[in-house]
Amino acid sequence: MAGGWFGFEDALGPEQVVHLWRPRLGLEAVVVIDNTACGPAIGGVRMALDVTTEECFRLARAMTFKNAAAGLRHGGGKAVIRADPAMPLAEKERLLRAFACAIRDLTRYIPGPDMGTDERAMAWVHDEIGRAVGLPRELGGIPLDEIGATGHGLAVACEVACRFAGIALEGARVAIQGFGAVGRHAARRLAERGCRIVAVSDSKGTIVNEQGLDVVALLAHKAKGEPVARFSGGRAESLSAILEVPCEIWIPAARPDVIHEGNVDRLRAAIVVSGANIPITPKAEAELEARGVLLVPDFIANAGGVICAAVEYAGGSEAQALALIAEKIRANTEAVLTRARRERIATRHAAEALARERVEKAMSLRRFGS
Numbered sequence: 001m002a003g004g005w006f007g008f009e010d011a012l013g014p015e016q017v018v019h020l021w022r023p024r025l026g027l028e029a030v031v032v033i034d035n036t037a038c039g040p041a042i043g044g045v046r047m048a049l050d051v052t053t054e055e056c057f058r059l060a061r062a063m064t065f066k067n068a069a070a071g072l073r074h075g076g077g078k079a080v081i082r083a084d085p086a087m088p089l090a091e092k093e094r095l096l097r098a099f100a101c102a103i104r105d106l107t108r109y110i111p112g113p114d115m116g117t118d119e120r121a122m123a124w125v126h127d128e129i130g131r132a133v134g135l136p137r138e139l140g141g142i143p144l145d146e147i148g149a150t151g152h153g154l155a156v157a158c159e160v161a162c163r164f165a166g167i168a169l170e171g172a173r174v175a176i177q178g179f180g181a182v183g184r185h186a187a188r189r190l191a192e193r194g195c196r197i198v199a200v201s202d203s204k205g206t207i208v209n210e211q212g213l214d215v216v217a218l219l220a221h222k223a224k225g226e227p228v229a230r231f232s233g234g235r236a237e238s239l240s241a242i243l244e245v246p247c248e249i250w251i252p253a254a255r256p257d258v259i260h261e262g263n264v265d266r267l268r269a270a271i272v273v274s275g276a277n278i279p280i281t282p283k284a285e286a287e288l289e290a291r292g293v294l295l296v297p298d299f300i301a302n303a304g305g306v307i308c309a310a311v312e313y314a315g316g317s318e319a320q321a322l323a324l325i326a327e328k329i330r331a332n333t334e335a336v337l338t339r340a341r342r343e344r345i346a347t348r349h350a351a352e353a354l355a356r357e358r359v360e361k362a363m364s365l366r367r368f369g370s
């Protein structure tokens with residue numbers, strides 16, 4: 001079934017779309033609860049000036065699939081607030097507290113941080129309604145970027161992908177685009193497993209060392225606020241040079257759509273494990289798979305953050321979160337790569353089929369579908 005009020009509804013959802021309009025408070029927001037068959041929806045609160053309802057729906061659906069693929073007892077949802085995230089702090093606090101009060105009764109939606117919001121914002125929301133994930137440590141939160149939840153999961157996905165591709169992880173050459181919360185921890189975890197991190201980039205440029213970068217020294221350099229290209233332990237190259245570094249594993253951990261039809265032929269990797277969300281356009285993905293490149297889709301490989309949030313919500317510890325991330329991402333990467341190989345389909349299709357089947361099964365077990 002397609003169609004519905006907005007034109008983007010289908011058999012899975014969205015279950016509920018809520019428009020919040022409080023002009024006196026300067027609050028304009030949309031909450032989309034896509035599907036709650038697996039449990040209450042977890043999804044970030046995005047604050048930006050150009051957000052749309054349709055974007056909110058697409059992000060909520062992505063969360064339904066990501067949470068189901070990860071095997072969490074949570075459905076997918078999302079909220080967008082149309083406002084400037086760089087507004088004065090006191091104003092931002094007032095707006096987020098107003099937003100929290102407005103969603104008090106939407107108990108099937110658990111807000112988390114996203115673009116334009118952070119753990120402090122979640123603390124304000126939690127203070128109002130007692131419901132939010134991604135909280136500061138002092139409030140029982142597990143700081144997922146600080147502990148490197150997503151990078152930890154990416155390293156596990158790389159381990160599994162290497163086994164499927166018949167490549168030894170130890171000594172494998174790795175190139176990482178983006179050296180923020182995701183890329184930094186992926187580099188650290190893979191170096192600990194014996195990989196050679198041959199190139200890393202950030203928004204200013206690329207640093208290359210075919211013998212392997214000293215990741216600990218590079219992390220210390222970056223922590224001083226220096227761009228990676230100014231690191232003395234490698235050769236500085238242009239921003240786009242990261243694309244064509246010969247390697248076994250290439251990890252996008254920066255922006256969406258970085259690999260597209262115009263540059264896909266420059267990539268010289270055997271495996272791409274996606275840390276960023278939608279870093280490869282569909283056409284480029286098809287071309288890479290036709291060339292025999294093994295792809296681990298974003299919502300399988302980068303689910304470490306949301307798994308960590310689910311553990312936090314359930315009152316678990318940091319150690320439990322890290323163990324669960326490894327367990328779930330190992331099992332899911334294996335399931336997706338096995339299915340793609342067996343059915344001769346793209347790994348993204350295999351991942352979506354796995355997630356959709358889990359949601360449909362959960363819906364069939366609920367009295368009213370979801």
Ligand code: NAD
Binds near residue numbers: 144254276
């Ligand atoms: P971040 O802001 O901490 O880091 C982003 C990094 O990318 C920075 O090093 C920045 O310099 C670099 N960068 C920006 N533009 C670049 C470019 N054109 N070329 C090379 N590098 C560039 O962000 P993050 O939390 O590490 O997230 C990275 C990506 O992963 C985003 O797409 C995010 O949505 C996605 N993601 C993050 C998490 C998480 O747990 N943080 C979870 C799932 C997905």
